[in-house]
Amino acid sequence: MTPDATASLRTQVRQAIQSAWQSAQVDLPAPVDAIDVPVDIERPADTTRGDFASTIALKLAKPYRRAPLQIAQAIAAHVATTATDPASPIAAVEVAPPGFLNIRLADGALAANAARILRDPAAWGHVAAEHPEHINVEFVSANPTGPLHIGNARGAFTGDLLCRVLTAAGHKVEREYYFNDFGSQVKNLGASVVAIREGCELPEDGYHGDYVYDMARELPAEILDEARKPGEDPAWAVGRWASEKVRSGIEASLDHLGCHFDVWRSESTLHNDGWVTRAVERLRAAGDVYEEDGAVVFRSTKYGDDKDRVILRSTGDAAPTYFAADIGYVVEKFSRGYGRIVFIWGEDHHGYVARVKAAAQSLGFEGDRVQMILTAWVRFVRDGKEVPMSKRTGEFITLDELLGEIGVDAARWFFASRAASSGIDFDIELAKKQSNENPVYYVQYAYARIASILRKAAEAGIATPKADDPRLVGLLTGILPGAPEAQLVRQIVRLPEVVEEAAASEETHGITTYATELATAFHAFYRDARVIEEAEPDRSAARLALVAATKTTLANALGLLGISAPESM
RNA sequence: GCGCCCGUAGCUCAGUGGAUAGAGCGCCAGGUUGCGGACCUGGAGGUCGUGGGUUCGAGUCCCGCCGGGCGCGCCA
Incomplete structure (x- = not known):
C-alpha cells in the first residue's frame, strides 16, 4: 500500500505500519485465520523517542501468542526495507521494551508537507472523510421571546465549532435554528407589549425586560390597529410581530458572533405543512x-425510554404536544436527505434524548442517525454570586453585553478550549480581567509577528519562494536537520491530524491546544533562527518558506475556531 | 428514590487502556549590542474524590461509597 500523500502524516504512518505488519505475517504465522486489531499511532509523551509511537505489537501479543518484543522487531524489520523509498514517510523505527515501536519521520516527507501548504493554502487542514456524510446540525434554537443571554453562548459556540470541524473533515453540513412561534409565550409577549403601550398593568406572567419597553414604543400604529379588529386577538397579533422582531435581533447577534445559520425553521410551519399529523400517523x-x-400515547418504552409519552392531548381539540412537533420535525429533516441529524442541547434536556431517539426508530430511522450533543451547564458568576437569569423578569445579561465586555475572539477561545461535557464557572469580572492574558492573544501575536517578518523581507527585497519553485522542497529539506526548523516543521504538519482528531471526538479543545503549541514553537524558532539574512540567500529563502507555511497554518487553525488572524496588533 | 453528567496542580481546564500525569493563568528566579519583550529560559506546586475489581499495564474500563450539577409534566 502506497501511503496517501494528501492524508495526515499520522494516517500515512498508520498505512505504512499496517503494510509492514502485513508483510511481517510471513515471519509471524497467525494461530487463527484473521487477526483484526486496529493499528494505533500516537504521539509519544516524550518527543525524544520519536515523532510517533505504536503499541500495536503489545496488542498483537495475545492473539499471536508471542512476545510483544518479537512482534515489534518483525514489524520494524519490514518498515526498514521500505524506509529508503523516497515516498515513505518513515525514516527510522526503533523497538523499545516491552514492545513499543518508536517512529521517526523522514525530512523529505516533512518538507513535502510544508511545500503542500504553500501550494494550496486554503485546503491545508481540510481532510477527506473516510465516509463523507450530509449532516444537519441544529443549535441555539432559543425561543424568540427575548434577546439571547449569556446562557445561550455555549450552545451557539459549540454548534458553530462543530460545524466548522465537520466541514474541514470532509462532510457536508447544514446549520439550523428552530424556533417556537406557536406557544403561549408568544401570546404572553404580545400581551406585555400591548399593556405597556397602553399604559396598563403588565399581565402577571408578563415580560419585563427593557427590550419589551423598546418594542412597545416602536410598535407601528397600523399593526396595533390591525390587531384591534374584531375577530383578532391583540395579544396574538402583536405577539407575532414582536417575536419576529426578536428573532431577527437574535439572528443579528449570532451573526456578530460569527454564527450563521442556513435554515430558520418555525414550529408553526411544521404544523401547517402537515408534518406533525403525518408523523403521528x-x-x-x-x-x-x-x-x-x-x-x-407513543409507546417509547419499546425503544428504551423510561416511560411512554403523550403526543396528542386529552383536551377536546386533541392538540399535539411539543414532543409531537419534534417528531414531525425529525421526519421533515430526514425528508431533506440528511444522513445524520445532530442536536446541540443543554444538559438540562438530557431526559429528552431517549424519547426523540425512540420516535426516530419507530419511524424507521436507525438510532445512530440521530445524535444529541449535550453541553454542560455554565454558571455565570459575578463577585462570587451566581447571576440569576430569567427572560420573563428581564433579569439577565445579554450575549451582546457580554461580548462588548470581553470580545468575540476571547469568548470563542474560552468555549472552544473546554470539552462540551465539562461544567464551567464563568466569572464575568475574572473573564474581563483575564482577557488580556487569554492565550488567544498569544496565538494572534505569533501570527502578527510572522506577518511583520514577511513584510520586512519584502521590503529588503528577499523573495519568499513561490509554491511552484522547483527548488522549494530541496531548500526546505536542506534546513530541516537544524534544530529550530525541525521543531517548527513538526508542529506545522500536525494540523490535518488535529482536524481528524477533533472531528472524531467532536470536540475542539485539541485545536486550541494545538494552536498554542504551534505559536510556542514559532516563538522558539524566532529566538534561535534569524530569518532575514541577506548574506545567506538560500537559508533565508528556505526559512521564509517555513515561516509562510506557519502563517497559513496558524490562520487556518484560528479559522477553524472562527477567530480572526490579525496582520498587526 | 430513579436516571444522566462531573470530581486531575492555588485557579481555569486537557489527558482516544500504554512509557516519568500535562497546558494556560498565578507564584519564584533569570534573559534585549539584530527580523514586534503581547516574547523567551528555568523552578516550585499532584494520596488523579474514595474503597474494591478487571488487565502484562488503569487518571482512563466495571462495581460500591462521598461530594457537586441536571432531569424525572398532556409545560415549552
Missing part, C-alpha cells in the same frame, strides 16, 4: 401508539 401505522385517558 406513521407511529400509529407502526403499531406504536395507544390511547389512555383520552390522550394518544
Whole structure:
C-alpha cells in the first residue's frame, strides 16, 4: 500500500505500519485465520523517542501468542526495507521494551508537507472523510421571546465549532435554528407589549425586560390597529410581530458572533405543512401508539425510554404536544436527505434524548442517525454570586453585553478550549480581567509577528519562494536537520491530524491546544533562527518558506475556531 | 428514590487502556549590542474524590461509597 500523500502524516504512518505488519505475517504465522486489531499511532509523551509511537505489537501479543518484543522487531524489520523509498514517510523505527515501536519521520516527507501548504493554502487542514456524510446540525434554537443571554453562548459556540470541524473533515453540513412561534409565550409577549403601550398593568406572567419597553414604543400604529379588529386577538397579533422582531435581533447577534445559520425553521410551519399529523400517523401505522385517558400515547418504552409519552392531548381539540412537533420535525429533516441529524442541547434536556431517539426508530430511522450533543451547564458568576437569569423578569445579561465586555475572539477561545461535557464557572469580572492574558492573544501575536517578518523581507527585497519553485522542497529539506526548523516543521504538519482528531471526538479543545503549541514553537524558532539574512540567500529563502507555511497554518487553525488572524496588533 | 453528567496542580481546564500525569493563568528566579519583550529560559506546586475489581499495564474500563450539577409534566 502506497501511503496517501494528501492524508495526515499520522494516517500515512498508520498505512505504512499496517503494510509492514502485513508483510511481517510471513515471519509471524497467525494461530487463527484473521487477526483484526486496529493499528494505533500516537504521539509519544516524550518527543525524544520519536515523532510517533505504536503499541500495536503489545496488542498483537495475545492473539499471536508471542512476545510483544518479537512482534515489534518483525514489524520494524519490514518498515526498514521500505524506509529508503523516497515516498515513505518513515525514516527510522526503533523497538523499545516491552514492545513499543518508536517512529521517526523522514525530512523529505516533512518538507513535502510544508511545500503542500504553500501550494494550496486554503485546503491545508481540510481532510477527506473516510465516509463523507450530509449532516444537519441544529443549535441555539432559543425561543424568540427575548434577546439571547449569556446562557445561550455555549450552545451557539459549540454548534458553530462543530460545524466548522465537520466541514474541514470532509462532510457536508447544514446549520439550523428552530424556533417556537406557536406557544403561549408568544401570546404572553404580545400581551406585555400591548399593556405597556397602553399604559396598563403588565399581565402577571408578563415580560419585563427593557427590550419589551423598546418594542412597545416602536410598535407601528397600523399593526396595533390591525390587531384591534374584531375577530383578532391583540395579544396574538402583536405577539407575532414582536417575536419576529426578536428573532431577527437574535439572528443579528449570532451573526456578530460569527454564527450563521442556513435554515430558520418555525414550529408553526411544521404544523401547517402537515408534518406533525403525518408523523403521528406513521407511529400509529407502526403499531406504536395507544390511547389512555383520552390522550394518544407513543409507546417509547419499546425503544428504551423510561416511560411512554403523550403526543396528542386529552383536551377536546386533541392538540399535539411539543414532543409531537419534534417528531414531525425529525421526519421533515430526514425528508431533506440528511444522513445524520445532530442536536446541540443543554444538559438540562438530557431526559429528552431517549424519547426523540425512540420516535426516530419507530419511524424507521436507525438510532445512530440521530445524535444529541449535550453541553454542560455554565454558571455565570459575578463577585462570587451566581447571576440569576430569567427572560420573563428581564433579569439577565445579554450575549451582546457580554461580548462588548470581553470580545468575540476571547469568548470563542474560552468555549472552544473546554470539552462540551465539562461544567464551567464563568466569572464575568475574572473573564474581563483575564482577557488580556487569554492565550488567544498569544496565538494572534505569533501570527502578527510572522506577518511583520514577511513584510520586512519584502521590503529588503528577499523573495519568499513561490509554491511552484522547483527548488522549494530541496531548500526546505536542506534546513530541516537544524534544530529550530525541525521543531517548527513538526508542529506545522500536525494540523490535518488535529482536524481528524477533533472531528472524531467532536470536540475542539485539541485545536486550541494545538494552536498554542504551534505559536510556542514559532516563538522558539524566532529566538534561535534569524530569518532575514541577506548574506545567506538560500537559508533565508528556505526559512521564509517555513515561516509562510506557519502563517497559513496558524490562520487556518484560528479559522477553524472562527477567530480572526490579525496582520498587526 | 430513579436516571444522566462531573470530581486531575492555588485557579481555569486537557489527558482516544500504554512509557516519568500535562497546558494556560498565578507564584519564584533569570534573559534585549539584530527580523514586534503581547516574547523567551528555568523552578516550585499532584494520596488523579474514595474503597474494591478487571488487565502484562488503569487518571482512563466495571462495581460500591462521598461530594457537586441536571432531569424525572398532556409545560415549552
